[in-house]
Amino acid sequence: MRLQVSADNTSNPLLQPWSTPYGLPPFGAIKSAHFVPAFDLALLQHGVELDAIADQSKPPDFDNTIAALDVSGRLLNRITLLFHNLTASETSPDLQSVQLEMAPRLAAHDNALYMHAGLFARIDTLFAARTTLGLDSEQMRLLERIHLDFVRAGAQLQGPQRARYGAIMGELATLCTQFGQNVLAEESTYTLELRGEADLAGLPAFVLAAAQAAAQQRGLPSGSHAITLSPSLAEPFLTYSSRRDLREALWQARVRRGANDGPHDNRPVAARIMALRQEQATLLGYASYADYQLQDRMAAKTPAVLDLLHQSWAPAKAFADVDRQALTAMATSLGQPTPIAAWDWRYLAQKVRAERFDLDDAALKPYFSLQAMVGAMFDCAQRLFGLRFIEQKGIALHHPDARLWEVRGRDDTLVGLFMGDNFARSSKRSGAWMSVFRSQSGHAGGTLPIVINNNNFAKAETTLLSFDDVRTLFHEFGHGLHGLLSQVRYERLAGTQVLRDFVELPSQLFENWAMEPEVLQRHALHYQTGQAMPAELMDKLKRARQFDQAWATVQYTGPALIDMALHALPNGTPVDIAAFEAEQCDKLGVPADIGLRHGLSHFQHLFNGSSYAAGYYVYMWAEVLEADGFAAFTEAGDPFDAATAERLLRTIYSSGNSQNPADAYRAFRGRDPQVQAMLHKRGLLSTAVA
Numbered sequence: 001m002r003l004q005v006s007a008d009n010t011s012n013p014l015l016q017p018w019s020t021p022y023g024l025p026p027f028g029a030i031k032s033a034h035f036v037p038a039f040d041l042a043l044l045q046h047g048v049e050l051d052a053i054a055d056q057s058k059p060p061d062f063d064n065t066i067a068a069l070d071v072s073g074r075l076l077n078r079i080t081l082l083f084h085n086l087t088a089s090e091t092s093p094d095l096q097s098v099q100l101e102m103a104p105r106l107a108a109h110d111n112a113l114y115m116h117a118g119l120f121a122r123i124d125t126l127f128a129a130r131t132t133l134g135l136d137s138e139q140m141r142l143l144e145r146i147h148l149d150f151v152r153a154g155a156q157l158q159g160p161q162r163a164r165y166g167a168i169m170g171e172l173a174t175l176c177t178q179f180g181q182n183v184l185a186e187e188s189t190y191t192l193e194l195r196g197e198a199d200l201a202g203l204p205a206f207v208l209a210a211a212q213a214a215a216q217q218r219g220l221p222s223g224s225h226a227i228t229l230s231p232s233l234a235e236p237f238l239t240y241s242s243r244r245d246l247r248e249a250l251w252q253a254r255v256r257r258g259a260n261d262g263p264h265d266n267r268p269v270a271a272r273i274m275a276l277r278q279e280q281a282t283l284l285g286y287a288s289y290a291d292y293q294l295q296d297r298m299a300a301k302t303p304a305v306l307d308l309l310h311q312s313w314a315p316a317k318a319f320a321d322v323d324r325q326a327l328t329a330m331a332t333s334l335g336q337p338t339p340i341a342a343w344d345w346r347y348l349a350q351k352v353r354a355e356r357f358d359l360d361d362a363a364l365k366p367y368f369s370l371q372a373m374v375g376a377m378f379d380c381a382q383r384l385f386g387l388r389f390i391e392q393k394g395i396a397l398h399h400p401d402a403r404l405w406e407v408r409g410r411d412d413t414l415v416g417l418f419m420g421d422n423f424a425r426s427s428k429r430s431g432a433w434m435s436v437f438r439s440q441s442g443h444a445g446g447t448l449p450i451v452i453n454n455n456n457f458a459k460a461e462t463t464l465l466s467f468d469d470v471r472t473l474f475h476e477f478g479h480g481l482h483g484l485l486s487q488v489r490y491e492r493l494a495g496t497q498v499l500r501d502f503v504e505l506p507s508q509l510f511e512n513w514a515m516e517p518e519v520l521q522r523h524a525l526h527y528q529t530g531q532a533m534p535a536e537l538m539d540k541l542k543r544a545r546q547f548d549q550a551w552a553t554v555q556y557t558g559p560a561l562i563d564m565a566l567h568a569l570p571n572g573t574p575v576d577i578a579a580f581e582a583e584q585c586d587k588l589g590v591p592a593d594i595g596l597r598h599g600l601s602h603f604q605h606l607f608n609g610s611s612y613a614a615g616y617y618v619y620m621w622a623e624v625l626e627a628d629g630f631a632a633f634t635e636a637g638d639p640f641d642a643a644t645a646e647r648l649l650r651t652i653y654s655s656g657n658s659q660n661p662a663d664a665y666r667a668f669r670g671r672d673p674q675v676q677a678m679l680h681k682r683g684l685l686s687t688a689v690a
């Protein structure tokens, strides 16, 4: 069947070949109005491709069915990736309405793909005969992966259940989009205006500069200061502002995101999402949504996750009790009220840290300019994996702040493209993430990856980062390398398309290099004087880093446990998320003066899409792998040990999902991971407290 291309479509840049440099999206020519007609055609075309695979007269074999499926839908994929990147990084009311319109349609298309009886019959036939097909290991992995994708998406359902499943997935897509848009709306409308000198008390110069830039962005008169809910502004404010009343106001606004009455209330949205997830799990034969999710994870079963989380939870709370005593004493000495509250913790911890380690984060920041730290991460990638990053200017991207680099390998061949979009703005969702505009693949002509890293640093004339920001930068770049270094044949197995509790390994592992003394010596140069960070300061940074780990562990582990409890509820249990959260905090004994890193009403990991649902634990799971894995370099006596780096590249960074993750890890480390390195790193092992 041939497709009609209407006159309209020939002027739609989304449907034309992208004859731009590197085949980048033609950002300058794209308008919101192009998306719906482009999706219309691309969805239709993919449907035709799928029918052609299913309806061919030849009996199924790997090439005509599995490999063909892997290359199908390239036009749709190209448009979808671009669309998702734009709605995350540079959205607009027009794009948001396209997003709401397309969410159920894209879900319906996925559903039609996975419910395609003719297609699944061919896949199922091949799967049943898989050991007799003479497949190599990557082909076997792809066949098993695609079969599992279909089964998990309901391909084996019968009768009326098939239509019901499709309806559930469509409604979920709309609700998850709504959830994310509600959080963005609440974050982008909230402003804490600082009026006059008294409101600025305690704020160091870098916070003042960022608050001034934020005020300007919000259209406030020049010279005024504003704090937004963006973590890169809100967290330093909570750390430094000596105005307890303002810290409390900001804290409350953060906690209430998505839980305010009115049009952006996420409480009923999340309740409905939970009901639908439970129904989805029932249809697929699982007792709970957590059981369904964990079947496709390394952890495999809920108890394995709870075991890990509880190994940290009790010791972290115990160590936090000790820290609380020091913070309480500090509050008393400052004449601030006790018992301390959640909006005091960061502020007092910073005071204790400064006193105990003679370290002020504000003194560190001049050594961590964004420019220097981007140079540092590129340098590490070169020393470990031989990559070179060459900036390309003059090419239109989705926003003027975004930058583009060619990535070249040891033999100077082009490996891929890397984009960095580092600054916060109200058209961008909060947080930090890696995404792709195009995945790597090796067959059918092959494609080079186009990878993007997004951060939300406060833009300033010279953007200075906290050490946490530096870690975030390296973290996302670790994901970026996972996408860039991918060397697999099949797109479905490329880069970061690995199991959810393995995907944070390359990113968290890469954070280790940000802390290496020789990296800091070379790159942590004062942005004004060019002087290297003094050894003494570096030493303090290292020692102070252990401090307050208990707080960070409690803040993270609480939400991870609540996520598991929520999704492990037996199907058919109605959920009021506000009541559930309160009840769980009580049951777990979440300290009120620490609180949760994410509350359910704005917990994007859980509700803005499903891939991290029953999956917030993955960061700690990956940390076990990462801490144990980095020890291989320590044992080799060199953080850039060539043989270890080569093994890391071969087994982890380049192998995508072409092998079982446990096998991949064993191939790197020579044994299974051990939990001790993670507990040690978080300071949760020793019984002596200091």
Ligand SMILES: [Zn+2]
Binding pocket: 475, 479, 504, 507
């Ligand atoms: Zn990550």
